[in-house]
Amino acid sequence: MFFLKELPSQQMVEGYTKQFSVKDPAAIQDALTMMRDASLLLRELESYFSEHSTSQLRFLVLIVIDREPQKQSLLASEIAERIDVSRPVMTRTLKSMLENKLITMEADSSDGRAKSIALSKSGKLFLKKILPGYYQVISSFMEGLK
Structure with missing residues (x-):
């Protein structure tokens, strides 16, 4: 699971992507956002399942x-x-x-x-x-x- 609540700033991501020769910093930012959202949804589902003893x-x-x-x-x-x-x-x-x-x-x-x-x-x-x-x-x- 991905537990980072506050994502890195765009500036930080761009700095790392330049350092590591990544061509599309926006794709990295999008992926981080997607992983965070998926983790939050999984938490909500786990809570729902727990309420139903499963x-x-x-x-x-x-x-x-x-x-x-x-x-x-x-x-x-x-x-x-x-x-x-x-x-x-x-x-x-x-x-x-x-x-x-x-x-x-x-x-x-x-x-x-x-x-x-x-x-x-x-x-x-x-x-x-x-x-x-x-x-x-x-x-x-x-x-x-x-």
């Missing part, structure tokens, strides 16, 4: 499974690849989500060692409950940038 990772697991309408489930390895987290982190997350009855887990029919993960009824209801607020947080944040 985390961004757990939310992403639910979304990744839900966005596959042609499939009823995904392998744990497919979820980990789509979210880009390590397998140990994914394993712990899936275990806690299983304990909270947000997902179901079964041996995959084609490979008994692999685990097939699906949303449980509770998981579907939970996702349906938090999605409106999730989109409202993003919408309000983006309005504030205009």
Whole structure:
């Protein structure tokens, strides 16, 4: 995350870009602004998820499974690849989500060692409950940038 609340001045950025032969100081300034804004949005989303006793990772697991309408489930390895987290982190997350009855887990029919993960009824209801607020947080944040 990017926690710099006050960005460097344009003069400071231009000084560094001249020193390091960067051709477009405005692009650097734009990137710094974008990183700060993204960090602020992530903080707001983390707060929202915390209010609902969940985390961004757990939310992403639910979304990744839900966005596959042609499939009823995904392998744990497919979820980990789509979210880009390590397998140990994914394993712990899936275990806690299983304990909270947000997902179901079964041996995959084609490979008994692999685990097939699906949303449980509770998981579907939970996702349906938090999605409106999730989109409202993003919408309000983006309005504030205009």
